[in-house]
Amino acid sequence: MIDVDVQLxxxxxxxxxxxxxxxxxxxxxxxxxxxxxxxxxxxVAGLEEGARGQISVNDSVxxxxxxxxxxxxxxVAYVFQEASLFPHLNVEGNLLFGRTRVNELVHQFDLExxxxxxxxxxxxxxxxxxxxxxxxxxxxIGRALLSKPSLLLMDEPLSGLDHGSRKSLxxxxxxxxxxxxxxxxxxxxxxxxxxxxxxxxxxxxxxxVSAYGAIAxxxxxxxxxxxxxxxxxxVLECRVGEGEDLHISHxxxxxxxxxRISKVRHGVGMPVRLRIQARDVSLCLTRPLHSSILxxxxxxxxxxxxxxxxxxxxxxLDIAGDNVLARVSEYSCQQLTICPGLELFAQIKSAALVT
Amino acid sequence: MLSPEDLSAFAISLRLAAxxxxxxxxxxxxxxxxxxQTRSRFRSxxxxxxxxxxxxxxxxxxxxxxxxxxxxxPFAGALETLGIDRLAFSFQGLVLGSVIYSLPFVVQxxxxxxxxxGKRPLEVAATLGAGPLHRFIHVVLPLSKLGYLTAAxxxxxxxxxxxxxxxxxxxxxxxxxxxxxxxxxxxxxxxxYSQAHWLSAALxxxxxxxxxxxxxxxxxxxxxxS
Numbered sequence: 001m002i003d004v005d006v007q008l009x010x011x012x013x014x015x016x017x018x019x020x021x022x023x024x025x026x027x028x029x030x031x032x033x034x035x036x037x038x039x040x041x042x043x044v045a046g047l048e049e050g051a052r053g054q055i056s057v058n059d060s061v062x063x064x065x066x067x068x069x070x071x072x073x074x075x076v077a078y079v080f081q082e083a084s085l086f087p088h089l090n091v092e093g094n095l096l097f098g099r100t101r102v103n104e105l106v107h108q109f110d111l112e113x114x115x116x117x118x119x120x121x122x123x124x125x126x127x128x129x130x131x132x133x134x135x136x137x138x139x140x141i142g143r144a145l146l147s148k149p150s151l152l153l154m155d156e157p158l159s160g161l162d163h164g165s166r167k168s169l170x171x172x173x174x175x176x177x178x179x180x181x182x183x184x185x186x187x188x189x190x191x192x193x194x195x196x197x198x199x200x201x202x203x204x205x206x207x208x209v210s211a212y213g214a215i216a217x218x219x220x221x222x223x224x225x226x227x228x229x230x231x232x233x234x235v236l237e238c239r240v241g242e243g244e245d246l247h248i249s250h251x252x253x254x255x256x257x258x259x260r261i262s263k264v265r266h267g268v269g270m271p272v273r274l275r276i277q278a279r280d281v282s283l284c285l286t287r288p289l290h291s292s293i294l295x296x297x298x299x300x301x302x303x304x305x306x307x308x309x310x311x312x313x314x315x316x317l318d319i320a321g322d323n324v325l326a327r328v329s330e331y332s333c334q335q336l337t338i339c340p341g342l343e344l345f346a347q348i349k350s351a352a353l354v355t
Numbered sequence: 356m357l358s359p360e361d362l363s364a365f366a367i368s369l370r371l372a373a374x375x376x377x378x379x380x381x382x383x384x385x386x387x388x389x390x391x392q393t394r395s396r397f398r399s400x401x402x403x404x405x406x407x408x409x410x411x412x413x414x415x416x417x418x419x420x421x422x423x424x425x426x427x428x429p430f431a432g433a434l435e436t437l438g439i440d441r442l443a444f445s446f447q448g449l450v451l452g453s454v455i456y457s458l459p460f461v462v463q464x465x466x467x468x469x470x471x472x473g474k475r476p477l478e479v480a481a482t483l484g485a486g487p488l489h490r491f492i493h494v495v496l497p498l499s500k501l502g503y504l505t506a507a508x509x510x511x512x513x514x515x516x517x518x519x520x521x522x523x524x525x526x527x528x529x530x531x532x533x534x535x536x537x538x539x540x541x542x543x544x545x546x547x548y549s550q551a552h553w554l555s556a557a558l559x560x561x562x563x564x565x566x567x568x569x570x571x572x573x574x575x576x577x578x579x580x581s
Contacts, residue, residue, distance in 0.1 A: 045482055071481035072484050072485055072487075078479070078482035080478075086498075088497040088498055147484055
């Protein structure tokens with residue numbers, strides 16, 4: 001269990017973060033820029049002077065009323081937005097820097113594992129300045145893992161990279177950080193990264209935590225600042241089905257609905273996760289015929305956001321037991337008299353496969 | 356050519372500069388580090404004190420040192436208990452004077468270099484489990500190599516060329532406090548221009564060679580920071 005309740009004042013900005021997430025798996029910290037995500041992460045690491053409150057990670061207390069464990073004793077590793085490799089050490093030296101904390105024998109074994117996992121074998125004797133952005137960040141991640149932390153913090157590790165390196169590093173992240181024994185706090189403002197990596201979510205807004213918990217539950221709280229924003233999305237845990245049409249794969253939701261998406265390489269029965277943006281979901285009272293939209297599913301309205309944001313409301317739908325958000329104009333809401341309990345059809349314009 | 360006396364003056368100057376530089380590097384490291392990191396309100400006071408020798412006439416510094424170090428001075432008792440009978444007119448006295456005189460030339464390049472490091476490398480090291488001492492030795496020192504080189508060259512050169520302070524507290528004792536800058540002055544006073552030439556040219560050549568070696572082995576080296 002990661003239990004955080006910290007306060008920090010920085011001039012006009014005030015961080016007041018209170019949340020509790022499981023002590024294993026990836027927790028996404030999501031919010032607009034300036035919402036305090038990085039400050040929160042730095043406070044957890046102990047890098048922000050003047051942080052008050054309490055932080056405990058799987059039963060070790062890092063911050064409390066009468067203790068403030070210094071950064072180097074917190075058993076934390078931090079992957080910064082910029083790789084921040086030590087320029088005076090080569091790749092191998094950088095990887096081994098955290099060894100002071102680690103028993104040498106354990107270390108030797110893991111070094112090879114990390115090198116092969118992150119594809120660093122050919123880079124070991126290179127200087128950091130000769131590496132590409134993606135390579136640097138891979139080294140930084142390897143260096144963090146090798147220091148054997150009990151908590152891994154990642155601050156937008158992909159945001160400084162070009163599209164290509166981002167894509168390939170994302171594959172590395174999916175392979176590595178989701179299967180770690182230790183918990184990971186992953187800061188991002190990219191819904192794609194969060195949807196791919198996170199099992200849990202902490203939503204930040206203006207220095208405050210607006211919601212936290214399992215990702216599927218947090219995302220569908222219709223009145224949260226996130227759900228009412230244009231960025232709102234939901235994730236569906238699915239399995240690859242057998243059917244296959246022209247360039248199309250069939251994906252089954254847990255409730256047995258079938259979605260059609262562009263052909264995937266995953267084998268039949270493999271678990272996959274779909275990300276559906278609320279703005280890509282529209283509503284019809286009758287099933288539209290002759291539509292080019294592939295996914296038209298029966299749904300029941302569960303809730304509507306109270307607030308109208310930019311003329312839109314967020315509608316929470318139940319599609320065979322899964323919750324999906326739709327972003328619908330207030331005008332349409334009134335025209336269709338959308339209210340909880342109403343049965344209708346959701347047209348899903350696009351659903352992205354994220355794992 | 357150089358007389359044995361001139362050679363001894365040369366040797367004393369080199370020894371003085373070397374000892375002073377060594378002491379200064381040890382002393383200035385923690386001081387410059389503290390100055391670069393602290394947010395204490397005493398920082399300005401300490402910085403001003405460190406910079407004083409830059410603006411103060413060396414004779415003024417020498418004068419106060421002379422008063423302070425004399426056998427009847429305020430520190431006489433303390434020095435006696437330390438087993439040092441006399442600092443004025445001794446090599447140790449010169450070392451003390453030079454350390455004070457050259458302090459800013461060593462502290463400031465180090466301080467600049469520590470500033471230039473930024474916080475990030477230290478933060479990374481801390482999150483990888485490195486304590487303060489480990490961070491200093493394995494991150495700060497190697498990344499401040501050029502700063503240390505600048506500090507050493509400047510400290511050494513300034514001690515070598517020191518005149519006013521030495522004149523006041525050295526006493527010009529051959530074999531002990533008769534340094535090369537004083538020797539040149541004495542030769543000129545005595546109208547022995549050829550010997551003054553030899554010593555001056557030797558210093559000139561030495562300075563040039565030191566700088567040449569430093570510049571050619573460090574492409575980003577600079578003595579003066581903007």
